[in-house]
Amino acid sequence: MSAGEEQSALQMVLKRVEEKQRSYRRYNFSEAQNAVLRTFFDLAQEYDSMEDFYRVCVAVPRVMLGLKARLYLLNERRNTLQLICDSESGLVTPPEPVATTDLSCRTRAKDDSLHVPIQRKPSPYDSSTEERSVADLVLGRLEIAGGAAMDKADRFFLRKYANRIGYNLHNRLIAQQNIRHLRFINNLVTDIEHNVITPNMYFRHLFNKLRKRLAELEEVSQEFSRMRQADLCDGQTCGLVQQRLELIYDELAANHREMQEHYNNYSLFLESLFRRDHFRKGHLVLRPRACSIEKEVIAPQLEHYGNRLVRQGIKISQPRDMAEEEITLRVDVGLLSQVYANFFSNAVKYTSSVHDHNGETIKLMAYGREYLSDYFGPGKDGVKFNVFTTGEHLSEREAQMLFSDGFRGEAGQGKPGTGHGLAFIKQVVEIHGGVVGYEPTAMGNNFYFILPLSPDEA
Incomplete structure (x- = not known):
């Protein structure tokens, strides 16, 4: 920045300071009200956790103004207003949904209470001419019990207090979002290393x-x-x-x-x-399409790993019903293919020989599927996809930690691997709305995931 540009920027800030100085003279807040704002700012800086910040929001009006306050915020999907914290009982866990969202950008009296909107910090990129919904502008509201009878001056002060909550909350949410974004990118780099660089x-x-x-x-x-x-x-x-x-x-x-x-x-x-949307949004973004799981997902991965399984002396058992009765699901083929790639890669490394019920030695990997009626609720069926391998059962601790990132069981000691594959499987299945699991079975271990089956797919 040149000296001239720096002077221009400095003058803009000086102008804003002067405007604020005039505004506070016009506000004419009482000493007690100014103390409320100063205390809120000090404590908002002192406490790092969101939970403590919520407590500060309702505790300051209670202690310094004798007001009972309730803090309501929109959920992450911004479609439900929830009670987060109460100055009498503290943090509400889990948050209680409000029967009616009833959001507004205006301070309103309802019954005996005063409802003050908590607005987010305006973005410099927001267009003043663009139509925006209330949910885009408002983060929640502050309810003051008995505040309906307050005069105009007190209502104005509480609006300013709620604005301070909104700006601080907005900055905290942005910081949290950035942290999640960085954590996701770090995990994505691990996914790329595990699923692309190493196999390459x-x-x-x-x-x-x-x-x-x-x-x-x-x-x-x-x-x-x-x-x-x-x-x-x-x-x-x-x-x-x-x-x-x-x-x-x-x-x-x-x-x-x-x-x-x-x-x-x-x-x-x-x-x-490497989709741009992953990096832009900070989470895996699905590109689902209708496909045959057997033909388009499993078969290519089985063909890819087939020779390696055979070289390890592992027999492959393929179910006839999956080929004869196709199921078309809407999934992200690329991501779900990596789920099976990780399952089959693990089968190459960890499948071991056992004795069957006839006393014969077998070393086997099998896969299949089964329908689960009403698994996700009444009328919400699921499809369970299984990958079975022979070998010793996992311990109870191993079974509990199996899908945790970085965890490796006793069988993995001394073998190449990062402990990331099953954690990746869990992530991909869950963003498809499914669940993952493990169960010990006769002669070995069954790893599975269950995906919801929409009515038109049933």
Whole structure:
């Protein structure tokens, strides 16, 4: 900023100070009223927690003016007014919804009480010509018991006091929102590292396989060149060379398919984690569409992890009913695909052998689904998606901590991993309106999630 620009900015602030000075002379507040404002400012700075701030809002009028006060605020969705704190009984836990929102930008008397609106701090980006709803302008209201009979001067002071609450509350909410936003971005970076960067190292394995095939191809080419120079290219020899070339071609084609599958998977995960809306809004933003869970979500991930499961000696049990009876759900394909990617990745690492009821040794991963009538309430059915693996049951403590970020059970000790996968699964399922869980079953462990089934999907 240049010296001239700084002088201009300073003059603007000096002008506002002078305007405030004139305003307070015009307000002509009493010494007691000025003490209320000073006390509120001091205590609002002293207490950090929102709960203590709510208590300060109602305690100051009670102690310094002898007024019984109640603090009401809109919920996060801004569609329900809730009683938050009472100067007589303190914090209301949980907040009590008010039967009627009855919000207004004007101070109003109702029954014996005075209802003073608590307005948010005006934004410099707000347009004065833009129509705004009351819920956009008002954070809540302050109720003063017995205040209906107050004169105009006292009502004016309480309006100014409520404004101080609103401005302070607005700044606190913005600070909380920024903290949540930063925490989300930090978690999203972990998601990207866990679901994209680490799996991307699998490309190295694919490139090594490709390099090996190319080396074999070069070897055949050199051998064929030597045979031609030695005039040894008879029909039988050429047939053997052709067989080797066909074998190498098949292996190269398989490598290409695997790389294509990995690229498609990688691209899907990148799109679903690097969306601009995630960073702008500070939370995962769904892009749901109707899809077949079996064909569009599970099958690609199973194909991606199938070879790794087989290499670990794990048998895959696929349910017939999921292929024969498709369920179309509205989900975010990219995010839900990562749910199954994490389940199958864990199956590769943690599935172990057990003895079945016939005494035979088995090492198995199975997946499936089942309908749950009225799971989310009357007429609100759910679909339970299961991923089962053989092995020892988890301890009670492990089962309780399983979906906590960073937690790793005893089976994970000494194995690569971050303990983030199941926490990510929980986050994705919950923003779809579902729930996650774990249950010990015969011969192993079942990990599941339940999604709501809308009436048109049933």
